[in-house]
Amino acid sequence: MSISTCLTKIDTPFLFVDKTKFDRNVLALREKLAMHDVVLRPHLKTVKSIAGAKHLLVDFDSPATVSTVKEAEVFAGAGYTNLIYAVGIAPQKLPRIQTLLNNGINISILLDSVAQAKAVVAFCQAQHINIPTLLEIDCDGHRGGIQPDDAQLIEIANTLHQGGAELRGVLTHAGESYDCSSEQALIAAAEGERLAAVIAATRLIESGLPCPVVSVGSTPTAHFAKNLAGVTEVRAGVYTFFDLVMAGIGVCQPEDIALSVVTSVIGHNEKKEWLFIDAGWMSLSQDRGTRTQRKDCDYGLVCDSNGDIIPGLQVIGTNQEHGIIATVDGSKLPTIAVGTQLRILPNHACATAAMHAGYYVGHSDQIELDYWQRIQGW
Structure with a gap:
């Protein structure tokens, strides 16, 4: 599996x-x-x-x-x-x-x-x-x-x-x-x-x-x-x-980022060429740490279900429980069906992780995922 x-x-x-x-x-x-x-x-x-x-x-x-x-x-x-x-x-x-x-x-x-x-x-x-x-x-x-x-x-x-x-x-x-x-x-x-x-x-x-x-x-x-x-x-x-902040200053590559938010496609706005996902700022955070960098990643880069970056796609906006994905390179929005899982790479891992109670953890040959509960509070 x-x-x-x-x-x-x-x-x-x-x-x-x-x-x-x-x-x-x-x-x-x-x-x-x-x-x-x-x-x-x-x-x-x-x-x-x-x-x-x-x-x-x-x-x-x-x-x-x-x-x-x-x-x-x-x-x-x-x-x-x-x-x-x-x-x-x-x-x-x-x-x-x-x-x-x-x-x-x-x-x-x-x-x-x-x-x-x-x-x-x-x-x-x-x-x-x-x-x-x-x-x-x-x-x-x-x-x-x-x-x-x-x-x-x-x-x-x-x-x-x-x-x-x-x-x-x-x-x-x-x-x-x-x-x-x-x-x-x-x-x-x-x-x-x-x-x-x-x-x-x-x-x-x-x-x-x-x-x-x-x-x-x-x-x-x-x-x-x-x-x-x-x-x-x-x-x-x-x-x-x-x-993505670390990637933006050259400490790592986007492909090195181990943390992502897994989300589902929940709708489309074909006129605006928007894709809606069920990850808003309550799961992605509102951190915009890349906006002053050479590449502004908005609210995160978009990956497919295997974790491979989909070129040109970014989360361009968030509401509490909605995220909006669009292309930022002038290309046409790819066809991605409702229910499809995607992964979003975060701007700031600490801020994004703080929005969740824990992590699901796994590697390529793992049959079942582990779960790491996070410490919350001060």
């Missing part, structure tokens, strides 16, 4: 993971970073699944990254013990972090301000606990973080170290790499990310402060880093699935 036959047994729309592509993507980055002799700390915010994590992490003590405390709690409950919560800490979340630490979970938090550091120190002193803490470094002006040469870096570090929290190191994320449009720009983004983290770490060490962890990472920079000297670990998340 073929995968496409297996998929026809499931009511659309739903998420499908091509396990062959998934495994290939996972192995490729693992092998690349092994050549640099650095640790890979996968970001589980993309997969968000216990069943999926076992294919990324070698064992329960393997390093991993999470983006919500709920993820940390669920992965910890499944036995995973080595986590970074890579979002700036809000003080009201600290009791949940304490519970994880008390249960033997090696979890670090992240912050980038004196106010956050003082809140963490106050909590540590009140609860008689040391919370491992990383300082977020701004390597490209993308979002938050401390500039590596900012005087506040040492002030924040001293607040933590002298106040009783565990200063564990620095962490940075080259978010602007998602806007790169050439290999040279991606290589430069990776080096800028590395350099910012290493400069910050060096300043801490020269000030007599501990900095055992120097953490960098994004999927683009992880794939294009040429030099990781001074780095202890690399984080990446969407590399497992890839998506």
Whole structure:
């Protein structure tokens, strides 16, 4: 039985993971970073699944990254013990972090301000606990973080170290790499990310402060880093699935994308040459991450039931439960019967996956599909 036959047994729309592509993507980055002799700390915010994590992490003590405390709690409950919560800490979340630490979970938090550091120190002193803490470094002006040469870096570090929290190191994320449009720009983004983290770490060490962890990472920079000297670990998340944004900046090819939304044709508008599907923004998401790229993929590229891209077709519009497919290259809309299953490649894998409770997973010689339930909530 073929995968496409297996998929026809499931009511659309739903998420499908091509396990062959998934495994290939996972192995490729693992092998690349092994050549640099650095640790890979996968970001589980993309997969968000216990069943999926076992294919990324070698064992329960393997390093991993999470983006919500709920993820940390669920992965910890499944036995995973080595986590970074890579979002700036809000003080009201600290009791949940304490519970994880008390249960033997090696979890670090992240912050980038004196106010956050003082809140963490106050909590540590009140609860008689040391919370491992990383300082977020701004390597490209993308979002938050401390500039590596900012005087506040040492002030924040001293607040933590002298106040009783565990200063564990620095962490940075080259978010602007998602806007790169050439290999040279991606290589430069990776080096800028590395350099910012290493400069910050060096300043801490020269000030007599501990900095055992120097953490960098994004999927683009992880794939294009040429030099990781001074780095202890690399984080990446969407590399497992890839998506059209990653393809648009040259990190992968559309054929490498392992995640798709399986949908059914539900009608036609022959006058407008539109094809209607039962996947709207509730299943595809409203993410339009490719609209500023050289190729705007609208709401996703269209594949046949075997996962082969149909040239010229895109989802040009979405309503809540309707998607509209049309040609974007001037060609005539092909005849596709009502009830036909298609697959839609997503702009942003994380956003599309967030619209679903789980994934159906399979490869070409698999008789029955697996199901990976996703973690939801914060």
